Amino acid sequence: MTSQFELLAPGGDLASIHAAIAAGADAIYCGLGRFNARNRAENLTLEQLKAVLPLAHQHQCKIFVTLNIMLLESELNAVVKLLNQLMRIEIDGVIIQDLGLAYLLKQYYPMLDLHGSTQLNSHNCGQIQLLQQLGCSRVNLSRELSIDEIKPLAQFGLQHDVKMEVFVHGSYCIGFSGLCYMSSLRNGASGNRGRCSQPCRDTYQTTAMGVKHPLNMKDNSAYLDLPLLADAGVYSLKVEGRIKKPHYVYTVVQQWRKQLNSYEQRGQLLTDTSVLYKVFNRDFSDGYLSGNIHRQMFIDNPRNHAAEHFANLANVSNETDRQRIKVQVYDENTAIMRQVDAAVAKLLAEPVSEPSQRKIADVHLPKLHDHAIKQAATLSVLLSSPADIALSETAALPENLQFYWQVPASLARDLTATIALFQRHPQLLPWFPAVLIGDNYDAAITLLQTIKPRTLVSNNSGVGFAAQQLGLHWQAGPMMNISNSYSLLCLQQEFGASGAFISNEIAGFQMKHIKRPANFRLAYMLYQPWALLTSRQCLFQQTTGCRKQKISKSCLPKCAKATTLTNENGEPYRIQKLAGQHNAIYGNEHFMNLALVREHADMFNELFIDLSDIDTATNIGLNKAELICQFAALLDETQCEQAIALLSQQISPTTEGQYHAGL
Structure with missing residues (x-):
């Protein structure tokens, strides 16, 4: 039976790629040392990428290379040199953010399949048409969209031969991807360069609502929403986590593979999510996908929630019992690691064909000329x-x-x-x-x-x-x-x-x-x-408070509020919601x-x-x-x-x- 879906897994390093293949991923996205939006991941060398491709392809698993950052003028020759190397090996796609890179790929590298990154923040039909004109065969949609907003885009994409990709598991961002400059202004670590230092996960001075992590959201999980995604016509189900460990990747991919098999082969949806809670999580929400953007999507702890989850299920309150459950979760993770090691060892014991190479001439960038202006600004x-x-x-x-x-x-x-x-x-x-x-x-x-x-x-x-x-x-x-x-x-x-x-x-x-x-x-x-961050969430629920439990249709056009948020280092930010505009965080001072x-x-x-x-x-x-x-x-x-x-x-x-x- 042919699946409607592609299960797309993160590969932050070689070990995670092996784990994803062993767990049954249909495709893996991974980065090299430069030009990708997860510089904090270990990433791969080009030689490692070449070596892993035959193994992945023997298991009907595709490999997509992430080049999804803004490119500087000084990097253009280097990225073309890399593309010259990538076009010779059998990678299955390139994920991009930069329009200049998309233009180069369309003009000079038509053999490379092109995918629009989440960093492009795609959420309307015009953006899909624009990316299709650039040669994109698929678009990763904004994480903030509801299933009712995704469905018409997926159907529009099918009419225009563009497949839709949706994040179904892993970290939520508080801000729209590609539109967050908070880390960039704070310490020069731009999210648009893959260097985000995650100020949204920081500890802040306690807010009026008694919260220390007011920008920290729970993790995304659409595990129980598979029928809705199927009905919408979504193609690729994407798991976030290129800085997560191999046992996390293996566990999440394996559970999603079981869910897909059960739903597509027997028409039954698995409802037991306990295994997903055993590996790293900040608790789960499908608030964006369900169109229910509410205050319970936040959690006042950016660290692993696994032990807390099972302690709450057991209704345990004393510290001794909570510590016992924490040790139990740790032991279960250790057992998962052993399981992954065994599965990967079996995988790597298989004979693998030699990497193949295409014989294609190098591309050389033409020299561009600057057309200076003749009038003052x-x-x-x-x-x-x-x-x-x-x-x-x-x-x-x-x-x-x-x-x-x-x-x-x-x-x-x-x-x-x-x-x-x-x-x-x-x-x-x-x-x-x-x-x-x-x-x-x-x-x-x-x-x-x-x-x-x-x-x-x-x-x-x-x-x-x-x-x-x-x-x-x-x-x-x-x-x-x-x-x-x-x-x-x-x-x-x-x-x-x-x-x-x-x-x-x-x-x-x-x-x-x-x-x-x-x-x-x-x-x-x-x-x-x-505006350092633009969010579809309400940024007042966890700061000054709001009488509404969730965002309603009137919030965007009517709400107008402001407050200040200060981190533990005494660095303040301005939160302001203008009537008619989304919530935003501004720098404490004007840019001039x-x-x-x-x-x-x-x-x-x-x-x-x-x-x-x-x-x-x-x-x-x-x-x-x-x-x-x-x-x-x-x-x-x-x-x-x-x-x-x-x-x-x-x-x-x-x-x-x-x-x-x-x-």
């Missing part, structure tokens, strides 16, 4: 408060300003009002958020069709794809994580983009070698309250990069400032009209130094550390 302003719209109509402000309006993430609810706003104020241009799910994405298309803006900025690639289809000028926003020349080329040639923001994560010395395509605009966010004006302003056509009302620790001694005037003065050589001095004095404290540290 202009200033653009992002507005989000209705009271600020008057600024866009003030004659006293400098000429040549452009004003953008922050489109709400709850656009389906707010569509009529948003259309009316743009029609009343035709000088405003739309700025789309990074997350637009379901009806909110459909509403974005309706908005574009109705107002037909002369240009727009989108942080959501699906909206960018739709803009191209409608023949509109669009720019890729700062949350699309653009950091190299080939990403710019991809956006222009594949998706008709007229411009793009360079990521705020990269340093000046990293951006200076980026080559601009001809007739392509570069932009940069010069001043902003920096005046160094860029001195060093690299000549790279950019547009410099942006974000005047959103986020109350950080930054003291601002100027009103918004004065702010605009002074930032505009930065772009006038005769006024630049005076403006830098005034802004430095009137806006303090601020941070620009990421511009100097980079990735």
Whole structure:
């Protein structure tokens, strides 16, 4: 019987790959020493990868290589050298985040199957179409989606020959993947580079709700939801865990294999989850998949919950009995390790064929030319408060300003009002958020069709794809994580983009070698309250509290709250939920990069400032009209130094550390 599903296992090292094969995985995703989103995993050498491929293929198990990080300009030649090696061996697919890498794979390596990573945060049909145009045969969907949101995307994918992949077991992230810069700003360890230091698992000063780990979520498990995934048309069931131990991988994969066999061969769903609780877990939830986003998805302990789970089942309260159960769980894990060792030893005793090699000529990157701009940069302003719209109509402000309006993430609810706003104020241009799910994405298309803006900025690639289809000028926003020349080329040639923001994560010395395509605009966010994390969860349940037990349909459009969260080292963060937008964590200080004006302003056509009302620790001694005037003065050589001095004095404290540290 042919399975509807692929069971996709993590392979953080060679031992875990062997364990996954022995446990019955259909496919394994693994990384090499560079260019993958789990630098904390041991990963593989190229020689180990070559050696394990025949073994995996003898057991009908595919091997996918993860190259799912943002790429810097200085790394392009190295990644092409690696691709030249990978195309000669029989890997079964490459998992990517970077649009520039996707472009290179499409142009030069068509023999390599391409998969869209979870780091691309895919959650609407436009994103699936964009990735299909780049050659992706499958897309890993955002972990935050419910089964009712997954089903239409899976069906849409089937119609367009793109398979859907869904995480079904392992760690949840509190933030949307690819949109978390919290670790990056804190210590330069970017999640978009596979180096996340997991500040969401940190201990914080006890909140008003008596919680010390207010951002720490339980683990994901869809073990009992298999019929829903089957009905939705999901293809690949993905287990998270490339930094987990081999006995964890073996246990989880084996249990999921048993579940798949039981359901597909006998129509019966296994309900005993006790074995899954024996290996590392933070307790389990299927809150996102079930569409029930609630406070019980959090747990105030980032460490292993296994012993606690069995102690609670036994209703044990005294420490002696709890310690006994802890020892018992430890002993059971030791027994599992012995079982894995025996299964792997049997696996490795089998004769294995020699690795095969394709005879293909190396690819060499063509030299790109930089098309310098001939005019000085202009200033653009992002507005989000209705009271600020008057600024866009003030004659006293400098000429040549452009004003953008922050489109709400709850656009389906707010569509009529948003259309009316743009029609009343035709000088405003739309700025789309990074997350637009379901009806909110459909509403974005309706908005574009109705107002037909002369240009727009989108942080959501699906909206960018739709803009191209409608023949509109669009720019890729700062949350699309653009950091190299080939990403710019991809956006222009594949998706008709007229411009793009360079990521705020990269340093000046990293951006200076980026080559601009001809007739392509570069932009940069010069001043902003920096959203370090965007979440579909409620970030107030565990901090200040909320009267609601779970998120309702009214939370996204209506809720507006703010609080401060401080870790044990005394480092504060700002949590703020704006009406119409998702929950977000902001840096404690505004980001203001005046160094860029001195060093690299000549790279950019547009410099942006974000005047959103986020109350950080930054003291601002100027009103918004004065702010605009002074930032505009930065772009006038005769006024630049005076403006830098005034802004430095009137806006303090601020941070620009990421511009100097980079990735």
